[in-house]
Amino acid sequence: MPDKQNHLPNLQDIATAAGVSTATVSRVLNSPADVRPALREKVEVQIRKLGYVRHGAARALASARSHTVGAVIPTLESAIFASGVNAVENRLTEAGYTLLLAVTNYDLQHEYEQVKALIERGVDGMILVGRDHDPATLIMLERQGCPYVTTWTYTADAPHPCVGFDNADAAHRITAHLLALGHTRIGVIAGITSGNDRARERIAGVKAALKSQQLNLHRKCLIEKPYEVSEGRDAFRTLMALPNDIRPTALFCGNDVLAVGAVLEAQHMGLKVPQNISIVGFDDLPLSAHMSPGLTTVHVPSRRMGEHAADYILACIGGESPDPRNKLPTDIMIRGTTARPSKT
Amino acid sequence: MPDKQNHLPNLQDIATAAGVSTATVSRVLNSPADVRPALREKVEVQIRKLGYVRHGAARALASARSHTVGAVIPTLESAIFASGVNAVENRLTEAGYTLLLAVTNYDLQHEYEQVKALIERGVDGMILVGRDHDPATLIMLERQGCPYVTTWTYTADAPHPCVGFDNADAAHRITAHLLALGHTRIGVIAGITSGNDRARERIAGVKAALKSQQLNLHRKCLIEKPYEVSEGRDAFRTLMALPNDIRPTALFCGNDVLAVGAVLEAQHMGLKVPQNISIVGFDDLPLSAHMSPGLTTVHVPSRRMGEHAADYILACIGGESPDPRNKLPTDIMIRGTTARPSKT
């Protein structure tokens, strides 16, 4: 039994117990190959016997490396970030790193605080979402020499390392699908664009698609809402209350949560989807494929994005200089919520 | 400008720049009230000017306090944990603490690894989900003197600090609702019970309710599935394929995700909910209230649970000995997916 006076065993204790120096214990912990098997075994026995657990702070202080990577995401509520984070986590764990997760609730100021807290905790790298940030956030990261990468967005001229996809292009393509079906009055229930470049880009994509057909997005047909089912429902009702000549026959929703809300409200109002109204989403949540009808949406490579982001950071930590720009493809998933407009 | 040779400013640099000792700088950082305003101001100016960021590892090492609390949850996918985690996070942030989040994917062995990683990172406290753990996990926590609390479950005889609710009782009550409507053949789509006491308790609650009416849960009417929409759909189909005399007229689902799957599959099969089949869930996800029909389910106080858990840990860290047992109430939300059985 270890010394009972609630003194946690430290390297020195193990060293003494095993009759070696602290350096040797440190080696069996960090580069076992450098220690002769016999000795190593003796040390490992003591480690187990005394229930030794590394003191991460001391290790970080002495080695200037915390073996920790931070990720700052907008919200935990969305399963879409969940799968990306899971992917990051798996990769990091494989490499002996721990993920520290923080949430901003789509608030850039809060993001700054979280990033600062993570830097104070000594993360060796950082994963961010999107291109919109408080400039101070990135400055701090640079100044601290903390490698970072932004995700969920890719633009050719991105000023910072990024792994993501082209939000505008994806929105453009799914809108083109709507246009090809013959819709001309398209409504948009977007996410809140302030501090959210993805939401803005998606709107831009819709507008571009419309423009290519000489169409316009009517001012009243664009609504910004937080990403919640109830908000999607509200927005849908608002849109359907518009006068006949501008009321949309098809809807682009900023993400699947809003789209699900819109579909549910439509059904609640007795409208048939897609016969009376077509609705598309963005993100392809696990639920989306299961709804009746299945939601037509943009599939986003969140898992792969997470893996790439983790690999990029790990490579940077390892002293490499990986390609700082990484564009992933998106897929348009045509399911049951889109059809030709009714001939009313 | 700070010394350009990418030497991050440290306490000593600030001290020198401000013409004071490191102790004083440390004080303006940790207990500003102890420093004369004039001096404090001078130090703060330098901190801003040099872009100083605390070195958390050094601080943790010197003070034996990391200002960090760990939370280990089964999954990120479920919005229900998300809201609890958010609550924890808010409370901790208010208190100057940072939350370190880890995920187990419902694997107790993985949970052990995560807890160990967090302890190595020096968390000052830990929040766990449920009562099922690898004994080694709790032993490590005790041995390290790391205060912890389990959530999402409460039993009068809980051997460890816990803040949660009575899963069996809640399941019992919502089953009673089904029985009161006149159902006698009740099916259960449970979560995977291995390593998940909540799933087991919920089944136990259903059985107890049945027993109180001299009814039994038919062996074939109990299916365990991972918490996924598609699994709920599969299980539902299996249950409906049962022979007439045992096919359930009402379903208890281990959580809302499974219930949503069941409802969607029912509608997909052309069955009317609740006319042809009643379905209840557990957890009351944000989506559940919005479905058509609204899902009858158990509302769980996840937000309050998170707050209580955080407060408990913070109190422990502060040297207090708060009540280690905390029972929260659940609510049965009767919505649209339950009705009397049809007279077939």
Next chain:
DNA sequence: CTTATTCTTGTAAGCGCTTACATCCTGAAT
């Protein structure tokens, strides 16, 4: 104008670990 008391600030000893560097072995080559 002392002397006791209270505030401020500085001094310096670690916290537990990693890691150059020094030292000591081992065994192969001479």
Next chain:
DNA sequence: ATTCAGGATGTAAGCGCTTACAAGAATAAG
């Protein structure tokens, strides 16, 4: 045998910070 290379250990100097404790300054009391 003797020498030497190379591998296996040990030694000890910090990493950046907190915090007793000491010391000095300012205030209150006598």
